Amino acid sequence: MRVPPVFVWDDPPMDLPHDLAELLEAAKTASRIAYCPYSKFHVGAAIRAGGHIFTGANVENASYGLTVCAERTAAFAAVLAGYVKIDAVAVACVDAPDGCDTGLLMPCGACRQVLAEFAAPDTPVVVDRVGILTMAELLPHAFKLK
Ligand code: THU
Numbered sequence: 182m183r184v185p186p187v188f189v190w191d192d193p194p195m196d197l198p199h200d201l202a203e204l205l206e207a208a209k210t211a212s213r214i215a216y217c218p219y220s221k222f223h224v225g226a227a228i229r230a231g232g233h234i235f236t237g238a239n240v241e242n243a244s245y246g247l248t249v250c251a252e253r254t255a256a257f258a259a260v261l262a263g264y265v266k267i268d269a270v271a272v273a274c275v276d277a278p279d280g281c282d283t284g285l286l287m288p289c290g291a292c293r294q295v296l297a298e299f300a301a302p303d304t305p306v307v308v309d310r311v312g313i314l315t316m317a318e319l320l321p322h323a324f325k326l327k
Pocket of ligand 1: 217220222224238239240241250251287289292
């Protein structure tokens, strides 16, 4: 099923706003430091918060379930630097083949819930080769305690 992003990817994506293009580049660069000896699937994420860019990459574990995704390492970097309000997110699954199903490019459910903790419903999330979605499009009806 194709998601309905507010911006649909073009090849090349000519009209991606500059700040989001910069964030996406940071996500792609961060994917290089992923620790993914098991899946060999490098993922990078970048988060703009407090005027800074925080990056993350997936860190796998021999006990597979302990793996932490790129989006979460990036979100935790921002939060641990003192920024709990996320202004924009970019994610790049650089090893996914061109023309693959969008499912291979999208943030997983756990990461959506973690991002929703710190993002507003209209916070843009750039998904490489998919488009820009809002946080609420990515995770409608997020669980919230506040
Ligand atoms: N992965 C992410 O980093 N983010 C996601 O949203 C989905 C999956 C990572 C976890 C694992 O290291 C690899 O991709 C394959 O699942």
